[in-house]
Amino acid sequence: MAAFGIRDVVDTGIRVGCGVCAIAQPAITIERTDFGTFEPDVSHLGDDDLIRADAVCPFSDSTPDETQLAATLFSDEDPIQDRRIGRYSRLMSGYVTDAAAREQSSSGGLTNWMLESLLSKNT
Numbered sequence: 717m718a719a720f721g722i723r724d725v726v727d728t729g730i731r732v733g734c735g736v737c738a739i740a741q742p743a744i745t746i747e748r749t750d751f752g753t754f755e756p757d758v759s760h761l762g763d764d765d766l767i768r769a770d771a772v773c774p775f776s777d778s779t780p781d782e783t784q785l786a787a788t789l790f791s792d793e794d795p796i797q798d799r800r801i802g803r804y805s806r807l808m809s810g811y812v813t814d815a816a817a818r819e820q821s822s823s824g825g826l827t828n829w830m831l832e833s834l835l836s837k838n839t
């Protein structure tokens with residue numbers, strides 16, 4: 717089976733629009749889609765350019781996956797592992813207690829709450 721490269725990432729739409737490929741390969745332009753997401757244009761890249769972009773895209777087979785990254789972060793003494801989510805040190809959950817803010821959020825509203833709190837304290 718051929719390696720899954722950045723062209724496959726773009727074609728299948730699994731990209732996150734991080735823009736790292738455009739930094740590594742300046743020939744790549746990033747366009748904003750009608751859905752507000754960011755999409756790199758890799759259609760004009762040659763083989764060498766694609767290899768350079770593959771080397772940084774987190775969804776390409778050329779970069780380490782979560783299991784490989786976890787192996788560098790956790791020791792064998794950290795045995796917490798789940799076949800669905802891999803290795804981890806702790807799992808926590810939470811949500812904001814402001815019902816209106818929670819209703820506006822996609823997953824509990826904690827990220828917005830934390831960022832607003834930090835910005836309001838100017839820290």
Ligand code: SF4
Nearest residue numbers: 731732734735737773
């Ligand atoms: S590096 Fe990969 S995920 Fe990031 S913008 Fe480029 S194609 Fe998308």
